[in-house]
Amino acid sequence: MLLSRGSVLGIDVGCSPTSKTSAVCRLDWDETAVSWTIQRFRAVEPERTETISRVAGNTLLGAAAFDGPLRRGLDIIGRYRAAERLLTRRFQPLIGKPGQSSAPVGRLLNAHANACAEAVLKVCQIGSTTHDVGIHDRAIVEAFPSAFLGMLIENPAALNARRGDRSDTFFCHLVETGGMESLVKHLLPGRRFAVPLASVTNHDDRAALVCGLTALCVAVGRYTAAGDAEDGWIILPPLALHAAWARSVLDQNADEERVGCVIEGEIALAA
Numbered sequence: 001m002l003l004s005r006g007s008v009l010g011i012d013v014g015c016s017p018t019s020k021t022s023a024v025c026r027l028d029w030d031e032t033a034v035s036w037t038i039q040r041f042r043a044v045e046p047e048r049t050e051t052i053s054r055v056a057g058n059t060l061l062g063a064a065a066f067d068g069p070l071r072r073g074l075d076i077i078g079r080y081r082a083a084e085r086l087l088t089r090r091f092q093p094l095i096g097k098p099g100q101s102s103a104p105v106g107r108l109l110n111a112h113a114n115a116c117a118e119a120v121l122k123v124c125q126i127g128s129t130t131h132d133v134g135i136h137d138r139a140i141v142e143a144f145p146s147a148f149l150g151m152l153i154e155n156p157a158a159l160n161a162r163r164g165d166r167s168d169t170f171f172c173h174l175v176e177t178g179g180m181e182s183l184v185k186h187l188l189p190g191r192r193f194a195v196p197l198a199s200v201t202n203h204d205d206r207a208a209l210v211c212g213l214t215a216l217c218v219a220v221g222r223y224t225a226a227g228d229a230e231d232g233w234i235i236l237p238p239l240a241l242h243a244a245w246a247r248s249v250l251d252q253n254a255d256e257e258r259v260g261c262v263i264e265g266e267i268a269l270a271a
Helices: 047-056 082-086 104-123 145-150 163-177 179-187 203-220 244-255
Strands: 006-012 022-029 033-041 064-066 140-143 224-228 232-236 262-264
Touching: 006 047, 006 104, 006 203, 022 047, 022 203, 033 047, 033 203, 047 104, 064 104, 064 203, 082 224, 082 232, 082 244, 104 140, 140 203, 145 163, 145 203, 145 232, 163 179, 163 203, 179 203, 203 232, 224 244, 244 262
Parallel strands: 006 064, 064 140, 140 232
Antiparallel strands: 006 022, 022 033, 224 232, 224 262
8 A cells, every 4th residue: 555655765786986876865755746865875885884874764665676686685696687688689779788697797786786785674664575576575676777767768769879878868858758757647646756857967866766766666566577586577667658669579578588577566556
């Protein structure tokens, strides 16, 4: 049951011990508006845990989403996952692809995603898992911002996004066209953004905010999940909001994987 007020958490997972390329976003809503608090941090302790605690340590969270590979047990995955295959085939030319958990960079990101998840579990209050694709008894999930945003765009190829700026290009396009507002209205009917989304200009801040929206999808029970129980799931927007081309590609890719590799979340009741 979605409460009239609530909070979720999103974390853009970075790997740099010297630059603040990681960011944490607490997304809050009440009866009329959605707001956020964002801070950046380096991928070192105690700075990581202290920043997360400062942003969300005293808040009850409905879910937390992390932009990095996660699986049950929070161990190193080390192989090419169903979630990654599902969002690579046919998707790559249009909206890019997830990094492979089998590659050295993927293993590093997996390790830092695990560290972020462990920090959140240590210092934050997270609600119990109620969704069908849980990897922990607390509601922690995996996000992938560029695919999350790309699924909402009717013609992503027309945007000429490059690898280095893809998620920023998608974010700006959806802000300008009202796609982000439509997403929030679908998830939280009757609410609006308290501050213009255009005010969020930093790459890592934007990614953390999209991770927060991913967590919100799970908290309200309106999401799509790609992957499997063995190696984890990537959470996407509700299927009803996917562009027609994205629904078609996801269906084709799912047909080439195992049964049950794409799951649509149940719709929760809103208050």
